[in-house]
Each structure stands twice: as structure tokens, then as C-alpha cells.
Amino acid sequence: MTVDTPDGLRAIIDDPAGAVIGLDFDGTLSPIVSDPAAARIHPDGPATLARLGGLVGAVAVVTGRPAATAVEYGSLAGVPGLVVLGHYGLERWEAGTLTAPPPHPGLARVRAELPSLVSRFDGAVIEDKERAVAVHTRRTAGPQAVLDALREPVAKLAAEAGLTVEPGKFVLELRPPGTDKGMALSAFLRERGARSVLFAGDDLGDLAAFAAVRASGLPGVTVFSGSAELAVEADIVVDGPDGVMELLGSISDAIES
Numbered sequence: 485m486t487v488d489t490p491d492g493l494r495a496i497i498d499d500p501a502g503a504v505i506g507l508d509f510d511g512t513l514s515p516i517v518s519d520p521a522a523a524r525i526h527p528d529g530p531a532t533l534a535r536l537g538g539l540v541g542a543v544a545v546v547t548g549r550p551a552a553t554a555v556e557y558g559s560l561a562g563v564p565g566l567v568v569l570g571h572y573g574l575e576r577w578e579a580g581t582l583t584a585p586p587p588h589p590g591l592a593r594v595r596a597e598l599p600s601l602v603s604r605f606d607g608a609v610i611e612d613k614e615r616a617v618a619v620h621t622r623r624t625a626g627p628q629a630v631l632d633a634l635r636e637p638v639a640k641l642a643a644e645a646g647l648t649v650e651p652g653k654f655v656l657e658l659r660p661p662g663t664d665k666g667m668a669l670s671a672f673l674r675e676r677g678a679r680s681v682l683f684a685g686d687d688l689g690d691l692a693a694f695a696a697v698r699a700s701g702l703p704g705v706t707v708f709s710g711s712a713e714l715a716v717e718a719d720i721v722v723d724g725p726d727g728v729m730e731l732l733g734s735i736s737d738a739i740e741s
């Protein structure tokens with residue numbers, strides 16, 4: 485780290501025991517791929533997180549994925565002390581134990597009615613995540629046009645089922661209301677008595693966590709995992725998961741030195 489190191493990052497390096505590091509999964513720890521089931525963490529991910537986790541107060545993965553999926557695709561089970569807040573904070577995985585509420589009753593209606601909306605578009609696929617259902621358009625001939633065409637009927641179905649729509653990179657997710665990544669991160673900061681915070685993300689669902697960093701009143705830093713698909717303002721912009729790994733590694737270097 486240099487003299488240009490942002491204040492929030494300086495606070496993390498100077499007092500690592502008080503630092504909470506929050507990390508999104510897809511697009512941040514894991515490169516974006518066309519098949520959601522084929523996503524896997526960056527090859528340096530598990531070792532990078534294990535090293536950083538041994539130096540700071542806590543590392544949490546905050547994701548729209550089910551926590552167990554992030555643990556599996558991220559090879560995270562062996563990362564000491566790591567907490568995974570899945571489904572935007574509905575679920576929590578820690579030390580091999582998963583805590584989760586019962587699935588929302590509205591999901592049954594979504595499972596029954598969504599296929600007929602989606603089947604009109606070749607290549608659009610449904611990802612059933614048990615506590616949420618997502619429609620992906622990345623593999624259609626016109627991902628943005630199909631996403632735009634689905635927006636209104638999906639919003640109507642979600643409202644009728646008592647669910648909320650979470651938009652993301654060529655995805656519309658129908659999920660239970662009442663939580664988001666900002667609420668999940670804020671609660672985790674309070675629980676851990678954080679004295680500084682970093683959150684890294686790449687998608688629209690991460691903006692609530694960026695806002696929570698700013699609202700926390702703590703020295704904090706927002707990190708955007710950049711790509712050609714989305715531009716978002718953040719304190720630090722890095723080049724996708726490669727850049728995230730490099731940044732996390734350099735934070736560990738700076739703490740150790």
C-alpha cells in the first residue's frame with residue numbers, strides 16, 4: 485500500500501483486528517460464466533481468504549446464492565472463521581452449520597407459473613435456489629432485450645406471490661422481501677463490533693452493501709469488481725476477480741509488514 489491508500493483501507497491495515505471484510509461471490513470472488521451452475525471461485529480464492537481471515541477481525545461472503553452453494557462453489561468449507569450470509573442475509577453458514585428460515589410460501593406459485601413466462605424465450609433458464617427462483621437471460625440471442633421483456637411479467641408474478649424482484653447481471657431473481665445485502669452487512673458489523681469495513685461487489689445487489697459501508701460511520705472502503713457489463717462508483721475499482729485477489733493479497737501483505 486502506498487501514500488495514496490484511502491483512509492478506510494489505512495484503518496483496516498493499522499487495526500486489522502477491528503476490520504470486517506465483506507465479499508460478494510459471483511463476479512467478485514468467482515468469474516462470471518454463462519452457466520450459473522458452472523461458476524467456481526478464482527483459483528487463488530480459498531488461500532487468499534484463509535490468509536486474510538487469519539489477519540483481520542472477520543471475513544464474510546455476502547451473496548444472493550444459497551449459503552451452501554457458495555461454500556461448495558467457493559471451496560470455502562476449509563477457510564477458518566469464514567461466515568457466509570446467503571440469500572441476501574436470509575441464511576447463515578458458519579463452521580459447517582447452516583441456519584435458515586423455512587422457504588417463503590409464495591415460491592410455490594412462482595414455480596408453477598414462471599416456466600410459461602420464460603419458455604417463450606429460447607435460452608432463458610430458471611435457476612431454482614430453494615429459497616428464491618431466478619430467471620437468467622445470458623444464454624439467449626439478445627440477453628438485454630429478453631431481460632427487458634421479462635421485467636414486467638416477472639414483477640407482476642413476484643408481487644402476486646408476495647416476493648420481491650432482485651435484478652442483476654442478465655438475471656431477475658424472485659426472492660423473499662425484508663432483507664438485502666446492506667441489512668445483512670450492517671447486522672454483521674454490529675455483531676462483530678467492527679471498527680472498520682471493506683465491502684467488494686460487482687452487481688446491483690451489492691449497492692445496498694456499499695450504502696451500508698457509507699452509513700456505518702466507520703472508516704470504510706467500497707471496492708467494485710469491474711467488468712464491461714456494469715459501471716458503478718466505488719472508492720476502489722479493480723479488474724474483476726483477478727483484481728479482487730490482487731487487492732486482498734496486498735492488504736494481507738501490508739498488514740503483515
Ligand SMILES: O=P(O)(O)OC[C@H]1O[C@H](O[C@H]2O[C@H](CO)[C@@H](O)[C@H](O)[C@H]2O)[C@H](O)[C@@H](O)[C@@H]1O
Nearest residue numbers: 509510516517518520523547548549622653655
Ligand atoms: O450475490 P452474488 O453472489 O453475486 O449472486 C448474484 C447472482 O449470481 C449468479 O448469477 C450471476 O453469475 C452467473 C455465473 O457467473 C452468471 O451466469 C449470471 O449471468 C449472473 O447474474 C447466480 O446464478 C444468481 O442466482 C445470483 O443471484
